[in-house]
Amino acid sequence: MASAGRGSCVAVFGYALARPPRRAIIAAGAATVIFEGLALATAFASDGLLRREDVVLWLWTLTAIAIAIRSRRDTVAALTDRAVRAEQGREEAARRRVAEERLRIARELHDVMAHHVSAISVQAGMAEHMLGRDEQVVADAVRNIRTSAKTVLGELHSVLAVLRRDGTAVDAVTAPVRxxxxxxxxxxxxxxxxxxxxxxxxxxxxxxxxxxxxxxxxxxxxxxxxxxxxxxxxxxxxxxxxxxxxxxxxxxxxxxxxxxxxxxxxxxxxxxxxxxxxxxxxxxxxxxxxxxxxxxxxxxxxxxxxxxxxxx
Structure with a gap:
């Protein structure tokens, strides 16, 4: 009978480690009832080493220890999962900021380049069309081309300067905001x-x-x-x-x-x-x-x- 009590304690302990606390308590209660019934049926009192009350005490003590171990293990797993999710969230936020910054820079480059390059193209076409006809118009067109080229280079330099900065200074712009x-x-x-x-x-x-x-x-x-x-x-x-x-x-x-x-x-x-x-x-x-x-x-x-x- 004593070996049966020890076996019940070991079985309930293993079950409590693998199952939620509510089921572990139900299992411990069921094992207690079954063991007490068998003990009464066989008139078990003591074998010199383990009394009936000791078996019940050990059964519930081991159940409580198993529940505590499982609860701690679940807590550690939850904290680990939360830390992993937080790290993933930070990485996702960082990727999103990088994507937004790339879009902003691409938009700035498009606006600057499209406007000034189209002006250069128009002026170059005008100069080509009037070449040999009106030198003053050609000279004005070349001057406007030079001005547009200097402007686009200046704005391009200010945008590219942002790209060369580290992440902490990405919002600092070297040129005045238009x-x-x-x-x-x-x-x-x-x-x-x-x-x-x-x-x-x-x-x-x-x-x-x-x-x-x-x-x-x-x-x-x-x-x-x-x-x-x-x-x-x-x-x-x-x-x-x-x-x-x-x-x-x-x-x-x-x-x-x-x-x-x-x-x-x-x-x-x-x-x-x-x-x-x-x-x-x-x-x-x-x-x-x-x-x-x-x-x-x-x-x-x-x-x-x-x-x-x-x-x-």
Whole structure:
């Protein structure tokens, strides 16, 4: 009978290690009842080494020890799993920040390169067309090409400088952030390239958030670039007003004439409107770009003038 008691203790201990505490307690209770029944049936009192009460005490003691061991093991496993998940979350967040930064830099490179390279292409075409006819026009075109090249190199240098920094200083920009204050100079530069631009700039807040201010400038820049590419020779109207929000409208009529030759056409990446929409949406605004009934094209952007207007 004593060997049966020892066997019951070992069996219950092993079961309690492998099963949840509730089942372990039920098993210990069942083993106690069975052992007590057998003990009473055989009139077991003592074999000189192990009394009946000792068997019951050891059975519950081993059950409690097994439950404690299993609980500690489960706690360690849960903490380990939590640590692994936290590490995976940090790695995922880091990858997401890297992807977002790459997208931001790619968008900046596209906006800078598309605008200035298209200006260089237009001026080079003009110089080639007027070569031998009007030396003053050629000289002006070459001067504008030089200016555009210096500008794009400067902006390209500021963007690439960010790439060379470590991760802790990735948001530091070496050049001033563009904004609505630069729109007048941008329009003037486009006019010098031969595009007629009408600018209507109403009173706008002077406390715009940096990403909103930059998005507003880039919308105007990209819209002017697209008009120069796809509707050369047509006048462009830029209207910037502020009521409940900042509204930017850039329109141009349908082009009456196509580029003089395929070589004169400025190829596009097809990502200009996508980049504009991503930039405006990221700043908390909306953008609508579509053909107009008269065959022209219109870009309308709405941007918040304060953090309260940002979508949650």
């Amino acid at each position: 904004g609505l204050d630069d729109v007048a100079a941008l329009v003037e530069a486009v006019r010098e390239d031969g595009t007629s631009v009408h600018l209507h700039l109403g009173p706008v807040p002077t406390t715009l958030l940096p990403d909103v201010d930059l998005a507003a400038f880039r919308v105007v820049q990209e819209a002017l670039t697209n008009a120069r590419k796809h509707a050369p020779g047509t006048p462009v109207t830029v209207t910037i007003t502020c009521r409940d929000d900042l509204e930017i409208t850039v329109t141009n009529p349908r082009a009456e004439t196509a580029p003089r030759s395929t070589a004169d056409a400025v190829p596009g990446s097809g990502l200009g409107l996508v980049g504009m929409r991503e930039r405006v949406t990221g700043a908390g605004g909306t953008l609508d770009a579509r053909p107009t009934p008269d065959g022209g094209f219109a870009v309308v952007a709405h941007l918040p003038t304060s953090t309260k207007e940002r979508p949650a």
